[in-house]
Amino acid sequence: MLDIKWIRENPKALVDALVKRSWSSDEAQATVDDLLLKDEQRRAHLGELQVRQERRNAASKEIGNAMRGGDSVLAEQLKLEVADIKSFIQNGEARERELDKALEDALAVIPNVPFDDVPVGADENDNVEVRKVGAIKPRPNWVKEHFEIGEALGLMDFERAAKLSGSRFTVLKGKLARLERAIGQFMLDLHTTEHGYQEVIPPLLVRDEVLFGTNQLPKFEEDLFFVPHGDGRLGLIPTAEVPLTNLVREEILAQEKLPLRMTALTPCFRSEAGSAGRDTRGMLRQHQFYKVELVSITDADSSIAEHERMTQCAEEVLKRLELPFRTVTLCTGDMGFGARKTYDIEVWLPGQNAYREISSCSVCGDFQARRMDARYRVKDEKSTRFVHTLNGSGTAVGRALIAVLENYQNEDGSVTIPEVLRPYMGGAAKIEAN
Structure with a gap:
């Protein structure tokens, strides 16, 4: 399996490698574009999860401060926010697994990249x-x-x-x-x-x-x-x-x-x-x-x-x-x-x-x-x-x-x-x- 980070940084190299392996240029480009899209969707989702997790941690601290300050209304608002974030994270982890599998399945059918000294040919x-x-x-x-x-x-x-x-x-x-x-x-x-x-x-x-x-x-x-x-x-x-x-x-x-x-x-x-x-x-x-x-x-x-x-x-x-x-x-x-x-x-x-x-x-x-x-x-x-x-x-x-x-x-x-x-x-x- 190829390294998605390498693909992200070298998309044209992978397209060229697939063409050398007798893929059509259109098929190779579409495949690489699809890989990059799946990778971007996964990374965007992980980024959103991280932001929500950081906000949950911060809100949990704010709940403690509000309660110590006697502001029960704010504390209840923050608890509702934390509950919403917790629900998002639980659903988000399932979505993360779906995105991981989609990317892995796409990578699993991509062949290896030939060395530069391998002769280019059809058969x-x-x-x-x-x-x-x-x-x-x-x-x-x-x-x-x-x-x-x-x-x-x-x-x-x-x-x-x-x-x-x-x-x-x-x-x-x-x-x-x-x-x-x-x-x-x-x-x-x-x-x-x-x-x-x-x-x-x-x-x-x-x-x-x-x-x-x-x-x-x-x-x-x-x-x-x-x-x-x-x-x-x-x-x-x-x-x-x-x-x-x-x-x-x-x-x-x-x-x-x-x-x-x-x-x-x-x-x-x-x-x-x-x-x-x-x-x-x-x-x-x-x-x-x-x-x-x-x-x-x-x-x-x-x-x-x-x-x-x-x-x-x-x-x-x-x-x-x-x-x-x-x-x-x-x-x-x-x-x-x-x-x-x-x-x-x-x-x-x-x-x-x-x-x-x-x-x-x-x-x-x-x-x-x-x-x-x-x-x-x-x-x-x-x-x-x-x-x-x-x-x-x-x-x-x-x-x-x-x-x-x-x-x-x-x-x-x-x-x-x-x-x-x-x-x-x-x-x-x-x-x-x-």
């Missing part, structure tokens, strides 16, 4: 390549896509998954199931033993306010799954970013304890409401999938450097797996709602003859911290500041499995297991059809 075609790692081999005519490989091995079953749960689910069996588990364990071990992230096993079901904290709610409610719980509901996490980041909600951290770096391997659940017709075959876009998430909580001065570090940690996964990839900076029109800057890491898939996203690493500034009320205190300072939050995939386990199958496939239908994964596979070097 993925305007993203900018930063680097490319690994050579792409010539594509033989026998190369297959991951679902063709998995089904031929007899270890990837979409038909039975559909009987159980419908579309966008997969059943993995035997060595493919073990390979996916191996990939996740390898990633966790790398990030915890070499990259300094603390492993966490978080809840998979969370409250609405937690989803609000990492900006899934209210804007992206249709992308979530919910289950009834008591008189309310709980949401299935779409990514471990949600519980990991919210571990610091409503807390004040000591600056010297920052950065906090956390990682988790969890199932993730997404309705994919906006992706009808996209990637309907195979495992690329699923309702349920595994992902290793990276989350960092930093102070204001460290977040940009931490963003570069996190991206390198995610890239290292693909380097160890010896998978070709490229890293791109997302343009303003393709960037996520809560991000100020995002790097996407795209792995090469020979079966598709294309790069596909396997990780997004984003720096959010204090955008999420304001929604969570997560702060830190600088040593010897009384005031607090909002933390900065970062998140990234380290990486998507299912997509890494896809990349391994397609890049390590052999003409006879078998799949060579990458060297780094063999200790997790009981020393096996290859997966062959049963």
Whole structure:
């Protein structure tokens, strides 16, 4: 959530930022005008409440003076005035809550402001390549896509998954199931033993306010799954970013304890409401999938450097797996709602003859911290500041499995297991059809 004080002082900057994010100039200007109006109404009301409260305090003293002076008529007049003021204040406090909520609701759907160095563009075609790692081999005519490989091995079953749960689910069996588990364990071990992230096993079901904290709610409610719980509901996490980041909600951290770096391997659940017709075959876009998430909580001065570090940690996964990839900076029109800057890491898939996203690493500034009320205190300072939050995939386990199958496939239908994964596979070097 953006700081209304900053918006008040920089309205044109917000209009420009929204236009960069592909809003029309008229829509952006109208939105900012509405925010400023709601802010002005709230501040005017608070000012009136303060004036009335000051008058009530003064009148209460005057009542005492009048009574001591024997002026009962004046005292009664003042008591009536105090009673009127008390009634106004009681009603005014309810009105204050209404105005607070109206402003908060309006701010909740405003996206974050991109950094100045983020390329301006409309969609993925305007993203900018930063680097490319690994050579792409010539594509033989026998190369297959991951679902063709998995089904031929007899270890990837979409038909039975559909009987159980419908579309966008997969059943993995035997060595493919073990390979996916191996990939996740390898990633966790790398990030915890070499990259300094603390492993966490978080809840998979969370409250609405937690989803609000990492900006899934209210804007992206249709992308979530919910289950009834008591008189309310709980949401299935779409990514471990949600519980990991919210571990610091409503807390004040000591600056010297920052950065906090956390990682988790969890199932993730997404309705994919906006992706009808996209990637309907195979495992690329699923309702349920595994992902290793990276989350960092930093102070204001460290977040940009931490963003570069996190991206390198995610890239290292693909380097160890010896998978070709490229890293791109997302343009303003393709960037996520809560991000100020995002790097996407795209792995090469020979079966598709294309790069596909396997990780997004984003720096959010204090955008999420304001929604969570997560702060830190600088040593010897009384005031607090909002933390900065970062998140990234380290990486998507299912997509890494896809990349391994397609890049390590052999003409006879078998799949060579990458060297780094063999200790997790009981020393096996290859997966062959049963």
